[in-house]
Amino acid sequence: MAAVLLSFLVAPIVMIVIVSFWGATEYSIYPAFQFDNYEFLFGSSVTYRVFLNTFKYALITWAFTLVIGFTVAYYLAFEIRSLKWQIALFLLCTIPFWTSNIIRMISWIPFLGRNGLANSTLISWGVIDEPLEWLLFSDFSVILAFVHLYTLFMVVPIFNTMMRIDRALIEAARDQGASAWQSLTHVIIPLCKPGIMIGTIFVTTLVMGDFITVRFMSGSQRANVGRLISNDINLLQYPSASATAVVLLITVLIVIGLLLRLVDIRKEL
Amino acid sequence: MTSVPKIRYSRRSLLKTGGAALAASALPAPMVWGQSIRDITLRQFGTGVSNLNEVATKVKEDLGITLEMTALDTDSVTQRAATQPDSFDIADIEYFVCKKVWPSGNLQAMDASRITNYDKIVGIFRDGKLTPESTIAQGTAPHTVGFVEGPGGTEFVNNESGWMTLIPTIYNADTLGIRPDLIGRPIESWSELLNSEFAGKASILDISSIGIMDMAMVCEAMGEIQYGDKGNMTRDEIDRTIAIFTEAKQNGQFRAFWKTFDESVNLMASGEVVIQSMWSPAITAVRSRGIPCVYQPLREGYRSWGGGIGLSANLSGMELDAAYDYINWYLSGWVGGFLMRQGYYSAVPETSKDFMSENEWGYWFEGKESTDDITSPFGDKLAGAGEVRDGGSFYDRMGAVACWNSVMEENQYMVRKWNEFIAA
Structure with missing residues (x-):
């Protein structure tokens, strides 16, 4: 186990950190120990804007996936009584995952386009006269795709914790005269915290590390940190890509660190 | 439906052929002259x-x-x-x-x-x-x-x-591709790419070394910048070029940027974009779907x-x-x-x-009106009889080249500015 972690996790990260201090020419990289890459990264206002944008995507996506994911999980866990149906419906949620997530994402493009299904339907209903431009190649379409792609990562852990809540607790709450809302906020949500936290970690890390969704759904017009890295790689600027990757890694670790302080997952599990 | 016959390799036959291959590579026969x-x-x-x-x-x-x-x-x-x-x-x-x-x-x-x-x-x-x-x-x-x-x-x-x-x-x-049916008027200059008439319907390619050239053609056509050499810009020229396009981007001039051939075809064919940087086979691909698309010759010349x-x-x-x-x-x-x-x-x-047939030679090289259908080597119909190639003859087109793709001395600086443009 230690050997696997060492060779497939620790060693690559160490390599990235080392290369982030190297230099690059047009078509090659050379070993060095210089801070140029970091200097340029922290010296450019674009970096801060892009990091801010990355956080914005993560935060908004998190809020939507949480609300939708919690609702779905709640329905599955508490409204559906038979275990057979619970399993059947849960599997139904996973069906979209049988196709590649790039395909699921790209299929939004013709749907949301200027002459796409969404616009032509709205026009035929008389809701709008002109096609809505912001449906595609905008922050809206990026976040829509993120929510679509990652909600399941919220559903699964929340559903899992909900299934383990002792039903007697909810009955006890009802016997004590708690309304449905009160038992939700005072009993169910607190007991679901570990599931919510795991889902949150999944969604945040996936969104912060993404580059392809942002590229396709924004028509290359928006940027997040992942895109900065992928641009550098395409232009053979590996050291600069590594430096950005290191900063992103540290940022994500800080975020996760903060999240873990809110809930002690290990104890709750 | 045809069924693919299953080929079974027995362990023995693999060993045999593998062994032979091994022997052949380990003991090369000295017969180079006989080859x-x-x-x-x-x-x-x-x-x-x-x-x-x-x-x-x-x-x-x-x-x-x-x-x-x-x-x-x-x-x-x-x-x-x-x-x-x-x-x-x-x-x-x-x-x-x-x-x-x-x-x-x-x-x-x-x-x-x-x-x-x-x-x-x-x-x-x-x-x-x-x-x-x-x-x-x-x-x-x-x-x-x-x-x-x-x-x-x-x-x-x-x-x-x-x-x-x-x-x-x-x-x-190369030049700009346009959708004549959606534009409805003649396009004659590179500067049209930033014309506010096409706000939200323009695109440029997101490949820095080529994109910067298209940008330069536009800025020069607008009369905003006079370049010493578009293929070898100074830092100042790069800054000013990117600034003009960043402003246009923030004003919503562009629908999207494209990086691959397919993306450029889809943007144009779906009508998301009506004017954009394009490559010649991409125009062909749009046309073979029956959608009008023109590789528009422009008065400032070609890249x-x-x-x-x-x-x-x-x-x-x-x-x-x-x-x-x-x-x-x-x-x-x-x-x-x-x-x-x-x-x-x-x-x-x-x-x-x-x-090539006389018709093909006339159409593609001499810029003459075609006398019959023009088809690609893959069998797609590209033009009917009586059509003329966009831009005309070989000498008209290659004679109007304004600038060649290039690598600048300030390439790394340009790449960084390009990244900023995309992120802006």
């Missing part, structure tokens, strides 16, 4: 534009040489030519890449006296002039990186020294590019001879005809004439 050119395999790599399987099939048929093709994107092509000299025999690269690749010493100069059709190669690749009266465009014009002083030469020379870096294979003049094949420094003996045979075959006409019927140009157009 004929028909047994030779050449490994070629390049971009998808000219790495066509049809070429490999045809060369096998005509010469017996086996050509193994690898298609990569522009950036990976540069990387491989510069860093993995053992992985190829023939490099199919763009002229502007020469500046990056030649110093690595991975390619060897070619002896022009061994190229049968050398004298018929278009002037652009020899002295830089299409016709004796032509002026030479800005950027990395192919002839400036086309020759070195001798067999081991490392410096480019500005004359026909007899030692070539690349043999030109394919080239074209041009050219590719060629270079020989690996590792080639020698029989393989080198085979490579020369391959190059001579390449220029002898069949490939040229194949490429020209897709809208590209061949380095030796006159040999290609024999491999």
Whole structure:
């Protein structure tokens, strides 16, 4: 186990950190120990804007996936009584995952386009006269795709914790005269915290590390940190890509660190 | 439905053939002189534009040489030519890449006296002039990186020294693509790309080295910037160019940026975009879906590019001879005809004439009205009778080149600014 972690996790990260201090020419990289890459990264206002944008995507996506994911999980866990149906419906949620997530994402493009299904339907209903431009190649379409792609990562852990809540607790709450809302906020949500936290970690890390969704759904017009890295790689600027990757890694670790302080997952599990 | 017969390899047969292969590679028979050119395999790599399987099939048929093709994107092509000299025999690269690749010493100069059709190669690749009266465009014009002083030469020379870096294979003049049905008026200048009339319906390609040139064509056409050399901008020129486009981007001029060929086709075909930087086969692809699309000639001229094949420094003996045979075959006409019927140009157009019908030659090269349907080599109908090629004849189009794709001295600075533009 230690050997696997060492060779497939620790060693690559160490390599990235080392290369982030190297230099690059047009078509090659050379070993060095210089801070140029970091200097340029922290010296450019674009970096801060892009990091801010990355956080914005993560935060908004998190809020939507949480609300939708919690609702779905709640329905599955508490409204559906038979275990057979619970399993059947849960599997139904996973069906979209049988196709590649790039395909699921790209299929939004013709749907949301200027002459796409969404616009032509709205026009035929008389809701709008002109096609809505912001449906595609905008922050809206990026976040829509993120929510679509990652909600399941919220559903699964929340559903899992909900299934383990002792039903007697909810009955006890009802016997004590708690309304449905009160038992939700005072009993169910607190007991679901570990599931919510795991889902949150999944969604945040996936969104912060993404580059392809942002590229396709924004028509290359928006940027997040992942895109900065992928641009550098395409232009053979590996050291600069590594430096950005290191900063992103540290940022994500800080975020996760903060999240873990809110809930002690290990104890709750 | 046909069923694929299952082939079963028994462990024994694998062992047997594997063992034989092992023995063959471990104990090479000393029979190199007995080897004929028909047994030779050449490994070629390049971009998808000219790495066509049809070429490999045809060369096998005509010469017996086996050509193994690898298609990569522009950036990976540069990387491989510069860093993995053992992985190829023939490099199919763009002229502007020469500046990056030649110093690595991975390619060897070619002896022009061994190229049968050398004298018929278009002037652009020899002295830089299409016709004796032509002026030479800005950027990395192919002839400036086309020759070195001798067999081991490392410096480019500005004359026909007899030692070539690349043999030109394919080239074209690029301009903006438009949807005439959605625009409904004539488009004559590069500056239209930033015309607010097309706000939210314009696009530019997100490949920095080419995109910056298109930007420069636009800024110059608008009268905003006068460039010393668009192919070799100063930092100040780069800053001002990017600033103009960043402002346009923030005002919502662009619908999207594209990076791959397919993206540009889809943007145009779906009507998301009505004016954008485009490549000639992409126009063809849109048209073959029955959607009107024009490769619009503009008064400021074209941005041009050219590719060629270079020989690996590792080639020698029989393989080198085979490579020369391959190059001579390449220029002898069949490939040229194949490429020209897709809208590209061949380095030796006159040999290609024999491999095209009179109608095709008239349409693609001479800019004449077609007398019958024009179809691509793959069978798609590209134009009907009575149509004229956008931009006209070879001399009209290649004679109006304003600038060649290039690598700037300030390339790294430009790339960083480009990243900022995308993120802005």
